[in-house]
Amino acid sequence: MGESMNTTDLEKSTDYDRLVTKFGLSYLRNIMKRIKNPHTWIRREIIFAHRDFDKILDLREKGKRFSVVSGRGPSNKIHLGHLGVFSVVKWIQDEYDAEVYIPLSDDEKYVFRKINGLRDALYYAYDNALDIAALGYKTKITHFFVSTKYPPLYEYSVRLSRYTTFSTIKAIFGFTHDTNPGAIFYPIVQSAHILLPTIEKGLPVVVPIAIDQDPYIRLTRDIAERLDYFKPAALHSKFLSGLDGKPMSASKPETAIFTDDDNKTIKRKIWKALTGGQGTLAKQRKFGGNPDKCVVYEWFRAYSLRSDDDLKIIYNECKSGDRFCGQCKKELTKDIITILKEHRKKKMELINKIDQFFLHDVDMDIINKIAEHLEKIVVNANE
Amino acid sequence: MGESMNTTDLEKSTDYDRLVTKFGLSYLRNIMKRIKNPHTWIRREIIFAHRDFDKILDLREKGKRFSVVSGRGPSNKIHLGHLGVFSVVKWIQDEYDAEVYIPLSDDEKYVFRKINGLRDALYYAYDNALDIAALGYKTKITHFFVSTKYPPLYEYSVRLSRYTTFSTIKAIFGFTHDTNPGAIFYPIVQSAHILLPTIEKGLPVVVPIAIDQDPYIRLTRDIAERLDYFKPAALHSKFLSGLDGKPMSASKPETAIFTDDDNKTIKRKIWKALTGGQGTLAKQRKFGGNPDKCVVYEWFRAYSLRSDDDLKIIYNECKSGDRFCGQCKKELTKDIITILKEHRKKKMELINKIDQFFLHDVDMDIINKIAEHLEKIVVNANE
Numbered sequence: 001m002g003e004s005m006n007t008t009d010l011e012k013s014t015d016y017d018r019l020v021t022k023f024g025l026s027y028l029r030n031i032m033k034r035i036k037n038p039h040t041w042i043r044r045e046i047i048f049a050h051r052d053f054d055k056i057l058d059l060r061e062k063g064k065r066f067s068v069v070s071g072r073g074p075s076n077k078i079h080l081g082h083l084g085v086f087s088v089v090k091w092i093q094d095e096y097d098a099e100v101y102i103p104l105s106d107d108e109k110y111v112f113r114k115i116n117g118l119r120d121a122l123y124y125a126y127d128n129a130l131d132i133a134a135l136g137y138k139t140k141i142t143h144f145f146v147s148t149k150y151p152p153l154y155e156y157s158v159r160l161s162r163y164t165t166f167s168t169i170k171a172i173f174g175f176t177h178d179t180n181p182g183a184i185f186y187p188i189v190q191s192a193h194i195l196l197p198t199i200e201k202g203l204p205v206v207v208p209i210a211i212d213q214d215p216y217i218r219l220t221r222d223i224a225e226r227l228d229y230f231k232p233a234a235l236h237s238k239f240l241s242g243l244d245g246k247p248m249s250a251s252k253p254e255t256a257i258f259t260d261d262d263n264k265t266i267k268r269k270i271w272k273a274l275t276g277g278q279g280t281l282a283k284q285r286k287f288g289g290n291p292d293k294c295v296v297y298e299w300f301r302a303y304s305l306r307s308d309d310d311l312k313i314i315y316n317e318c319k320s321g322d323r324f325c326g327q328c329k330k331e332l333t334k335d336i337i338t339i340l341k342e343h344r345k346k347k348m349e350l351i352n353k354i355d356q357f358f359l360h361d362v363d364m365d366i367i368n369k370i371a372e373h374l375e376k377i378v379v380n381a382n383e
Numbered sequence: 384m385g386e387s388m389n390t391t392d393l394e395k396s397t398d399y400d401r402l403v404t405k406f407g408l409s410y411l412r413n414i415m416k417r418i419k420n421p422h423t424w425i426r427r428e429i430i431f432a433h434r435d436f437d438k439i440l441d442l443r444e445k446g447k448r449f450s451v452v453s454g455r456g457p458s459n460k461i462h463l464g465h466l467g468v469f470s471v472v473k474w475i476q477d478e479y480d481a482e483v484y485i486p487l488s489d490d491e492k493y494v495f496r497k498i499n500g501l502r503d504a505l506y507y508a509y510d511n512a513l514d515i516a517a518l519g520y521k522t523k524i525t526h527f528f529v530s531t532k533y534p535p536l537y538e539y540s541v542r543l544s545r546y547t548t549f550s551t552i553k554a555i556f557g558f559t560h561d562t563n564p565g566a567i568f569y570p571i572v573q574s575a576h577i578l579l580p581t582i583e584k585g586l587p588v589v590v591p592i593a594i595d596q597d598p599y600i601r602l603t604r605d606i607a608e609r610l611d612y613f614k615p616a617a618l619h620s621k622f623l624s625g626l627d628g629k630p631m632s633a634s635k636p637e638t639a640i641f642t643d644d645d646n647k648t649i650k651r652k653i654w655k656a657l658t659g660g661q662g663t664l665a666k667q668r669k670f671g672g673n674p675d676k677c678v679v680y681e682w683f684r685a686y687s688l689r690s691d692d693d694l695k696i697i698y699n700e701c702k703s704g705d706r707f708c709g710q711c712k713k714e715l716t717k718d719i720i721t722i723l724k725e726h727r728k729k730k731m732e733l734i735n736k737i738d739q740f741f742l743h744d745v746d747m748d749i750i751n752k753i754a755e756h757l758e759k760i761v762v763n764a765n766e
Contacts, residue, residue, distance in 0.1 A: 107541045118542060154537035158490045159501060161565025169564050181552050182544025185568035 016048065016211065016238060023214045025049040025236060031057070039091040041237070043308075044301050047088060049211060052233035056206050060096055066204045067099040067197035068092050069232070071190070074124035074146075075109040076250035077258040078131035080303045080336070081240040083343070086132045088208055088235075093138060099203060100142045102132060103193035107147045111182035118148060122363060126354065127370050131259050133357055134347040145359040147189060156192040156199055157185070163226045164188065164219065172215045191220040194232050204230035211236040240302065241295050245274040259344065260377050263337050270296070270333045276318070277325035288321040296328045304335040348374050399431065399594065399621060406597045408432040408619060414440070422474040424620070426691075427684055430471060432594060435616035439589050443479055449587045450482040450580035451475050452615070454573070457507035457529075458492040459633035460641040461514035463686045463719070464623040466726070469515045471591055471618075476521060482586060483525045485515060486576035490530045494565035501531060505746060509737065510753050514642050516740055517730040528742040530572060539575040539582055540568070546609040547571070547602065555598045574603040577615050587613035594619040623685065624678050628657035642727065643760045646720050653679070653716045659701070660708035671704040679711045687718040731757050 020027065028035075028042060028050050034057050041047045056066050070089045072082065092098045106121035108114075115121050129144045147153060169175075169187050194217075197203040207217060214236065221231040242248035242255025250256060257266055276294030278284040291297035291314070300306055300314060317323035351371045355362040403410065411418075411425060414437050424430045439449050453472045455465065475481045489504030491497075498504050512527045530536060552558075552570050577600075580586040590600060597619065604614040625631035625638025633639060640649055659677030661667040674680035674697070683689055683697060700706035734754045738745040 111544055148538035151534040155531035158565050161494055161563050166562045166564055167560035177550035179549045180544050181549055181567050181571050182541050184564050188564050
């Protein structure tokens with residue numbers, strides 16, 4: 001924990017420092033004492049900065065409830081990076097009895113041309129919801145909704161729209177004349193997602209985001225201020241590395257592991273991962289590896305559920321040349337196969353219950369299609 | 384009927400000819416033979432141009448049904464000009480068994496700052512709907528909806544948004560950097576209003592509009608074309624004169640007569656109307672009046688339900704100096720008081736039935752408030 005842990009991320013911490021300064025954020029480590037039982041992502045500083053999370057804690061300590069809004073753009077399957085973020089959200093729910101809202105922004109993916117039709121997004125929306133709910137969210141205080149399917153959302157968006165201007169939106173999103181007018185309106189809809197618990201229940205909100213997304217939060221905070229709402233707080237995460245060392249992306253399937261990847265695929269993908277190893281056994285023995293520059297080690301920290309003590313052993317063995325990349329890859333593969341096997345079991349158990357989490361009717365035809373797909377993987381994965 | 388009638392409008396017909404040429408419209412008179420039992424506004428060329436209405440007639444003659452979409456921005460009460468437009472829509476319903484959709488665009492009025500809050504628009508939306516329905520629309524084939532209250536509308540708008548660009552919208556609406564992003568998105572929502580019967584029921588659409596609004600229809604036609612939908616047809620009306628001779632506007636109450644104006648108010652407003660009279664009885668006797676430049680005469684044509692023969696008598700008496708402005712004003716006042724008394728009775732009868740016309744739940748608290756207000760006027764008007 002602490003600074004030494006921080007440096008194990010592939011990105012240089014100085015870049016993060018620059019962003020923290022540029023955006024005027026605070027380091028989470030400065031209020032760490034106030035956070036009981038921190039999630040591993042917080043302890044390991046994968047989530048490392050914040051804006052007004054101390055205010056949220058102040059309110060909570062006075063008995064006030066709050067809400068977490070954590071959106072998902074449903075243009076693809078869920079991968080480990082997403083699961084990580086939503087496990088932090090679940091931790092907040094458990095630790096603070098927080099009301100969780102999960103907007104599934106089919107509109108966003110459509111207006112920015114990440115999907116061909118809204119119907120395509122709907123499949124991923126429900127599939128993603130099942131993956132997220134499988135982390136163990138509480139039905140009564142967890143609310144999913146598809147952006148185009150929750151009736152009051154458009155009304156809220158219209159209401160908020162008067163509290164910002166085109167030039168503000170343009171400065172953040174950088175539109176051109178070819179831009180779809182829906183893409184100009186979407187940032188307002190996103191603000192409505194974020195402010196929904198405040199509008200509907202008067203709850204203050206915290207939003208977990210990747211640090212580069214902070215400008216979007218600031219737009220919503222400006223709108224909230226003009227409406228005398230609590231300005232949404234944020235928790236900022238570092239960029240998650242894909243298996244190739246570049247930012248993880250669902251659109252480059254070989255860099256991420258999806259919850260429906262079969263064991264063979266998981267094995268193959270991890271085997272190709274970028275490591276901090278020396279390339280040959282002899283060199284590794286002689287010079288030791290560099291876990292601070294190793295995706296496999298980063299993934300052990302982020303996704304394997306290994307204890308801090310276990311991580312320390314792996315780290316030291318690698319450094320001293322007593323551990324080779326093949327061993328790490330095999331162990332990580334085994335860990336992830338175990339995690340995803342259990343995960344898919346839980347996902348399957350939710351098939352007939354997922355509608356209870358939604359703020360609107362759920363299309364059971366799509367849910368059944370997802371169940372069919374899931375059954376095939378479960379069979380496959382158990383082989 | 385015909386050309387001579389046309390010249391009785393206050394605006395010069397040459398301006399209209401210019402707009403017809405500029406927009407590439409067709410004159411309705413060229414297809415008049417195909418229109419059985421034309422509405423007085425069509426016979427008297429208040430509605431005088433069209434785009435593709437002949438295609439609508441072609442389809443209807445082949446047994447295909449169609450729809451009329453005629454929106455209303457609910458930021459004020461309904462005046463005689465609105466009633467006139469919606470009586471044409473009702474005529475289309477009766478004559479062609481057309482399915483009528485009436486979007487009440489609270490969002491439009493809010494994003495363009497014509498109202499303070501969406502709630503204010505809701506009062507006018509239901510009040511306007513009662514006024515419109517009171518014209519005798521058929522419940523089963525007439526559908527009102529408030530723009531922010533009909534759930535699928537946002538989804539339709541998002542879907543359409545990809546088929547146009549910001550620069551197209553900007554060219555039509557002329558935004559600045561201060562523009563609310565909601566106002567940039569609204570034209571798409573309006574296109575969704577217009578295409579709703581096509582999207583939901585595959586019906587071709589015709590939209591009655593004031594001629595200056597043609598560019599908005601063209602936006603929707605462009606979108607429709609890209610989606611292989613029937614491109615909405617349009618019926619174009621001339622500008623309606625207010626009592627001061629300038630365009631009628633609900634925001635200048637003295638220039639219009641609202642359905643809830645009491646008898647005293649109606650009398651006062653019409654008494655101040657701009658006429659084509661000579662100013663003194665002696666001069667009027669000597670030179671005769673000019674009904675072609677007279678708002679009172681225009682209103683006889685548009686709102687009094689007088690027959691063509693009656694109008695001819697009034698016209699000739701005025702021209703020859705046998706009729707004075709006071710007489711015309713008194714007769715018009717009497718006509719309109721009679722019409723509105725009957726209108727309010729029908730409006731009152733709909734109070735408990737108006738929900739049957741709506742595509743979504745209706746707020747009965749607001750309806751009850753409207754009923755209270757209506758009772759007061761009815762009592763007042765009967766004095």
